[in-house]
Amino acid sequence: MAAQTHSAVDSLLGILSRAITNEAKLLGAVHGDVQFIKDEMDSMNGFLLHLTKTDSEHDDQLRAWMKQVRDIAYIAEDCIEIYLRDMAPPDGDSGGLWASLRHLPVLLWTAPACHRLAAKIRELKVRVRDVGERRLRYGVTVPGTTDVKRTTKPPGQDNRNEEKMRDDFLRALEEEVTAMKMSLTSMSEASICQSFSKAIDLLPPDLPSEADATIRPILEKCSPGDVEFKCRTMFLRALFAYPPSTKQELENLKKKLEERADEPRELVMIFCYRKLSTQQKSCLQYLTAFHNEKVISRTSMVRRWVAEGLLGKEHERTPEEAGERCFSELLFRGFVRPVGTGDTGTVKSCVMDESVKDFILKIAKSENFVADSLPAHLDRQLQIRKIVQLPRPGKQQVDHWRNIRNLCGGGTSRLAQDGPGASDSTSASDVKDPMDMLLEFLKSLPEIYRLNVLDLGGCRGLKKRHLKSISKVISLKYLSLRDTDVSRLPARYIQALRLLETLDIRETNVEPSDMKHIFLPKLKHLLAGRRLKTSGGTGDTSTVMTSAEVSLSTVEMPRRIGGMTNMETLCHVQVSNNGTELEGVVKLQRLRKLGLVVHGNDNTTKYLGRVINGLAECLRSLSIWVTDGGALDISMQRVTSFSASSLILENLDIKGKTSLPSWLQELRKLANITLSDTQLKDEDQLRLGNLQGLRCLRIRRNSYSERVVNFMEGQFKALKILAIEGDTITRIVFAAGAAPNLEKIVWTFGRTEKQVPSSGLEPLGQAPISGIEYLENLRVVEITGDGFDQQQLLELDRAIAAHPNFRDIKYLRARDVIVAAE
Incomplete structure (x- = not known):
């Protein structure tokens, strides 16, 4: 409960600090009240922060007090947010006489409401004082220092090899679990626990030297008969992620497992839960709001965490970055399980196992002082989704x-409650x-x-x-x-x-012009666009044709986009033929992800160049859809001050006729490229091959004009994932020394697509992938659909069987599978 309350107070303190900084917007008496509330909540926050670092159980008095603090924090945050909102100038006006005159009618109109809010803030001041005094009156004190947990730096702060270490640990754990499932009928509980030796050997050295003798007995008692081994693997993951577990902690868990042998899963989950940070606990509890969802979108979940104030800035990360980190931790520790994964291995969606759902529900209810009831904000979110x-x-x-x-x-x-005299018969x-x-x-x-x-x-x-x-x-x-x-x-x-x-507003039929007139000063993420399948033109100017089968219907760029300076994600919006709206986009210096639907003409070339140059130090992901069948030139020849070395771009997605500029080769952080309908030639592929940091390359429909893709020696040094979707490409040829780090090849076709030889130059039955023996790090080959004939697939089978690491390669040949667009 301390974690959830601490997050609520943390969020309030951010609002209070901003309110005090903008003193001019506060009525005279309100400023003093806000300052008093901030000072009191600062003290309470220090108390709560200490509670999050203790292992002792919270008694009823302490839980009741924390609930009061959390409730008042929520109410105070809303009051002050609304107060500041009504006092702020409209439509992004920053100051000056004209702005004041424009805002005067609004001030007069909202004056009664502002005074009512000021009165509520005065009441809040009294309530905050009472809550502080109540803690002392009932003897709610800070637990002794002997109960304080050992802490460690969050993962990833200093160790650059952490990702590799985690991958190695998870791979060892997965291999051992797979082997045990195959031999389950012939293995005893003791031999099962001995089989985790490889994963235990990879645990960090921070664990006490005596821990190994305690870990194995705990594994043996974890969950007898658990054929999925989830209880055991969650325990080992927790030890890896948070190694400073004392011998006494492990002994206590072992003792509890002996005393309560019928509850091993819950005891292990409690142990793992206590190893989470304050923010991670808050975010995990919030997953109660997704209790009835079949699948949970990662990005939606993270943005909801941010909107609820569960995440703050940490270690120079934005709240969204902190949220992504938190999700990765919950995923690694086994509280959520991936179900949708992109070509790069990025988890797009996840689910919770029933046992985890029940555990989180129980934890969330224990945070609420009302017996067997969820906290109000979680309960109401559940009710909304049910409706x-x-x-x-x-x-x-x-x-x-x-x-x-x-x-x-x-x-x-x-x-919908039945009124008096309601009968059993109900009509539609x-x-x-x-x-x-x-x-x-x-x-x-x-x-x-x-x-x-x-x-x-x-x-x-x-x-x-x-x-x-x-x-x-x-x-x-x-x-x-x-x-x-x-x-x-x-x-x-x-x-x-x-x-x-x-x-x-993705996947909706919102009128294209509706978004044009909307101005939202605090908007961070605008998500639009609806992908359609079509076989020809529609005559609708809002529908962007990108290939013979795929189109995008979307909204127009907001007219005053330049004033929405908090924008971080803008995807996908339509730019007019003259492209002048892009002048406003240049002003969005917090923009990290940009998706544009543009016309292939000189105007777009000019303004898009300014956008790329102006957002060089903040833009990480760029997606461009080119319309009208025109060709887009992004060579940046018209931007005299352009310096490609200043770009921190990591992801590039291009749909439509576009040549790849030479400056791409200077981007050291560009890791993912997706191409569709680009009709690139060999010289473009040479530029791609020279990218130092390219890890994932997706070649989609009509993106490459040649039938054979040649990977030359010394090129694509960092490439790990190659994905090809329904194209005219018939072969991939790897020379010795090409793509030395390639781990995964995915080749996907629709149900009706068939490969054809190129003018009789390529004999039927030839293996579609040549030189596969040179790819020493290859781990996965996936062929989906009916793109090749049986002889070609047999040749590919032989090539993979002859690979030096054949036993380590996961070879999948699925047929007639439709791959959903991301």
Whole structure:
């Protein structure tokens, strides 16, 4: 509970610091109240931080006090955020007489509300003082120093080899588990534990020298009969990730496993949970909000963590970077399991095993002082998703709906409750639409409640009146309309969400022009675009043709994009024919990921060059879709001050006719390149081969004009992953010394695509990959679809069987598999 409360207070302190800095925006008396609240919360935060570093159990008095601190932190954050929002100049005006005059009507209009908020802040000051005094009155004290845990630096601070060490450990663990599953029937529990020797040998040396004698007995008692070995592997992962486990800690776990032999999984999970950092515990508990989700998107989860204030800056990382790090830790330690992985090995989505779900639910409930009940913010997120995921009412669903009419109630909610004299017969017209139920639920929330996240992904029946009501939830920081049937996005509604940081409208039919007039000063992530399959042109100017089968429907660039200076992710938006909106994009000096849909003309060339040059020191990912069948020139010849060495670009994705410029070879950090419809030639491939840091190359439809791809000696030195999708390429030839670090080759075709020889120059039945014997580090070869004839596949089988490391290569030959677009 200390972890969750500490995160809430940490988030509030950030808001308070900003409020005090902007003293001019505070009414006279409010400034003193805010300063007092900050000083008190600073002291409480120090107390909470100490609690997160102790192993002692929290008694009821301490838990009750922490719940009071957390609740008041949430309320105070909302009050001050709204107060600052209403006092701030609109539409990004930075100051001056004209800005003041423009803002005067707004100040007059919001003055009564601001004074009411000022009164609430005065009340909060009194409540904060009372909470501080209550701790002393009831003797809530700091635990003794003997209970303080040993701490260590977060992984990755000083050790550059950490990634390799972790990979080696996980590989050894996976190999041992695979071997044990194959021999499970002939192995005893004792012999199973002995089989973990290789993984135990790779544990860090920070463990006490006597630990090995305790680790094996713990493994033996972990979970007898656990055919998946998840309990044991989670325990070993925790030891690897957080090695300073004392001999006494391990002895205590061993003793508990002996005393409570029927609860090994829970005891091990508690041990692993205590090895998490404060932020990691908070983020893990928040996964309760995903309890009913089949699959969890990594990026959506991280952005929700940030919106809820669970992450702050650490070690010069942004909250998003801290979130990615936190996800990696939870993944490594086995609390979440990957289900969707990209070509580069990046985990796109994950799931929680049922045992982990139950454990997190129990932990989250223990954080709440109300017995057997989730904290309010998690419970309400669960209720929102339950409503959103309900089917729309129909004649065949009446009985189903009758059973769930009190879904969110327990007698306390106003949602769809039967009135007096209600009969058993219910017609479809009497059943409420899920979105109407959601609006009633939102109205039933307390007057001041921090609803930061609203995920409507996948819902149907979203109308303009629903958006109007949602726009009144002024505390929203994260709004997902992804894969909904929303068709309009009225600016007057969306702009009311002045605190919004993430707006996700992917896979929707929002009118292209709707986004053009929206201005959101705090927006960090704008995600748009809907991929369509088509066989020809549509005549719709908002639909971008990229190949014979794939198109992208998206929204236009916001007119005042230059004023949204907090923007970090802008994907994918349409740029007009003249490209002038890109002048505003240059001003976004925090932008890390940019996806543009552009026209292949001189205007775009000029402005895009300025964007690449102007964002050289912050932009890490660039995606360009070229429309109209035109060719785009990104040689940067028109940018006189351009210096490629200053670019920190790591990912480049190009769809459409574009030649690869020579300056790409100077990018030392460029690690991932994806090409589609580029129709590159041999000279372009030579430039790719000279990239020093290129680790993953994806060659998609019509991206290469030649039928044979030749990897020459000394090229592609850092390449680890090569992915080819449905193309006219018939062969890949590796020369000796080419791509020496290549680990994975993926070749994918659709159901109807067949390779054909090139003008009779390539004989039928020739192995599609030549020189495979030179790839000493090759580990995976995947062939998906019907691209090759049987003789070609037999030749490939022989080539792989003759490889020196044949036993270490995972060779997959799947047929008729449709690979979903990322």
